[in-house]
Amino acid sequence: MLLSPLPQGLAEGARLRELTLEDLPAVHALELKLFPQDAWPIDMFLAEVQHPSRGYLVLEVPGEGGYQLAGYAGLMSLGDTADVQTIAVVPDQEGKGYGRAMLTYLAQEASARGAEQILLEVRADNPRAQRLYTRNGYQQIHTRRGYYPGxxxxxIMRAQLTPQNP
Ligand SMILES: CC(C)(COP(=O)(O)OP(=O)(O)OC[C@H]1O[C@@H](n2cnc3c(N)ncnc32)[C@H](O)[C@@H]1OP(=O)(O)O)[C@@H](O)C(=O)NCCC(=O)NCCS
Structure with missing residues (x-):
């Protein structure tokens, strides 16, 4: 369960909410589209979102017939270190600040769960994501050679977290 209040006031009436099991088929369909080379199998997603050390949210934008899924993000927080497990926004909703909003939220949630730093892995051939992370306080601390398929x-990037007031 997410501990931090979700942010309001996203661009174009978009909203963030906690992911539920009913979201999984649609989230997994997006995963296959957005990460064609290294999509997680749905079983792995299921195990992820049910694990108490994890926190997952979905991004929705208003569309015909109600809100439509436009992205998702997830966190693992164990002890003093958290990890951004995944973050994604559909191509036609990029550049509106949603990636940043989700990343900021994951850091807040990690702090609320007691983490002091947050790590992530990003493909060396994904400059857009790297820019998002660098602009949001992440620094590269390591390279894992040949980690991804191909x-x-x-x-490996890291950001220090600001401790939350009790
Ligand atoms: C990486 C990713 C999550 C970024 O999401 P995003 O929603 O486009 O990110 P943001 O909008 O917050 O920031 C991206 C750009 O939009 C700009 N921006 C932010 N708010 C904006 C707004 N309200 N209006 C217009 N532009 C805005 C930012 O300045 C930024 O510009 P820059 O990258 O050219 O410097 C997204 O591109 C994605 O899902 N990619 C495919 C999956 C992926 O690679 N995931 C990461 C795996 S490690």
Whole structure:
């Protein structure tokens, strides 16, 4: 369960809410589209979202017939270290600040769960995501050579978290 209040006031009436099991088929369909080379199997998603150390949210934008799924993000927080497990926004909703909003929220949630730092892995051939992370206080601390299928390197990035007042 997410501990931090979700942010309001996203661009164009979009909203963030906690992911539920009913969201999984649609989220997984997006995963296959957005991460064609290294999509998680649905079983892995199911195990992820049910684990108490995890926190997942979905991004929805208003559309015909109600809100439509436009992205998702997830966190693992164990002890003093958290990890951004995944973050994604559909291509036609990029550049509106949603990626940043989700990343900021994950950091807040990590702090609320007691983490002091947050890590993530990003493909070396994904400059857009790297820029998002750099602009939001992440620094590269390591390279895992050939980590992704096809031999693409993973950059490990880290941001320090501000402790939350009790
Ligand atoms: C990486 C990703 C999550 C970024 O999401 P996003 O919603 O486009 O991110 P943001 O809008 O917050 O920021 C992206 C850009 O939009 C700009 N922006 C932010 N708010 C904006 C707004 N309200 N209006 C217009 N532009 C805005 C930012 O300045 C930023 O510009 P820059 O990247 O050219 O410097 C998204 O591109 C994505 O899902 N990619 C595919 C999956 C992926 O690679 N995930 C990461 C795996 S590690």
């Amino acid at each position: 031999g693409v390197d993973a950059l």
